Amino acid sequence: MLIPPFRTLHFEKYSAMVRMSSLLRAAWLAEPSPAGLDSWMLSCANQSSNGDQATSDISNPSELHTPWRDEIYYNWNHVFHDGFSFLQEAVCGIGGFHPPSHDILPLSSQREGPLQKVWNTNVMLIPAYLAPGAQVRMFSAEKDAEGKRKELGKFNGKNTTELWFLLKGNEVLLEVEEGTGPAREGPVAVLAVGIGCSCDKEKEDQLQAPFANQKCQG
Numbered sequence: 001m002l003i004p005p006f007r008t009l010h011f012e013k014y015s016a017m018v019r020m021s022s023l024l025r026a027a028w029l030a031e032p033s034p035a036g037l038d039s040w041m042l043s044c045a046n047q048s049s050n051g052d053q054a055t056s057d058i059s060n061p062s063e064l065h066t067p068w069r070d071e072i073y074y075n076w077n078h079v080f081h082d083g084f085s086f087l088q089e090a091v092c093g094i095g096g097f098h099p100p101s102h103d104i105l106p107l108s109s110q111r112e113g114p115l116q117k118v119w120n121t122n123v124m125l126i127p128a129y130l131a132p133g134a135q136v137r138m139f140s141a142e143k144d145a146e147g148k149r150k151e152l153g154k155f156n157g158k159n160t161t162e163l164w165f166l167l168k169g170n171e172v173l174l175e176v177e178e179g180t181g182p183a184r185e186g187p188v189a190v191l192a193v194g195i196g197c198s199c200d201k202e203k204e205d206q207l208q209a210p211f212a213n214q215k216c217q218g
Helices: 015-029 037-053 067-090
Strands: 006-010 102-107 115-117 123-130 135-143 149-155 162-166 172-177 189-195
Touching: 006 067, 006 149, 015 037, 015 067, 015 123, 037 067, 067 102, 067 123, 067 162, 067 189, 102 172, 123 135, 123 149, 149 162
Parallel strands: none
Antiparallel strands: 006 162, 102 189, 115 172, 123 162, 123 189, 135 149, 135 172
């Protein structure tokens, strides 16, 4: 099977992945807990189905990097690990993923025109934060015969169990729509980025701890 330049992965059937992603999004909006992120997530686990409905009334939405939020970004590796593992089983030559291997991509509606982006590795994308009413749309950079660009995907706060896979070297355009309501400080969206590599799939016991032993598929 050929490696697709773009692919949407749906993980709504994997309850542990749904729980993890919901809690991580809710944690991004929460006040840091003195007990730490793991304890906070355990205490909120029974409410994870409502995690994506958490309030956006946070004290400093523009502060992207804090010890609390950096730990949240780190924990997205659990979701990326499972996403890449699925693709490695479905598609030959997809490459590996060696966590922790992540980044973030903050997006603002203030820029003029869409953001042109190309990665030199295979990546996976998912919103770590998406402002209420906002959406992120991804388009192919190439135009078709009619001069139109193909829409590849759209994050709109409803499709919370989607991962986007993007093949390295594939140029895309990211467009942000802020939605209605009062003006907001800080980013409209923050995408968590799982960074793959071009090596062959390795055995799970060769992956870096703790992800090889704590798969969020459960």
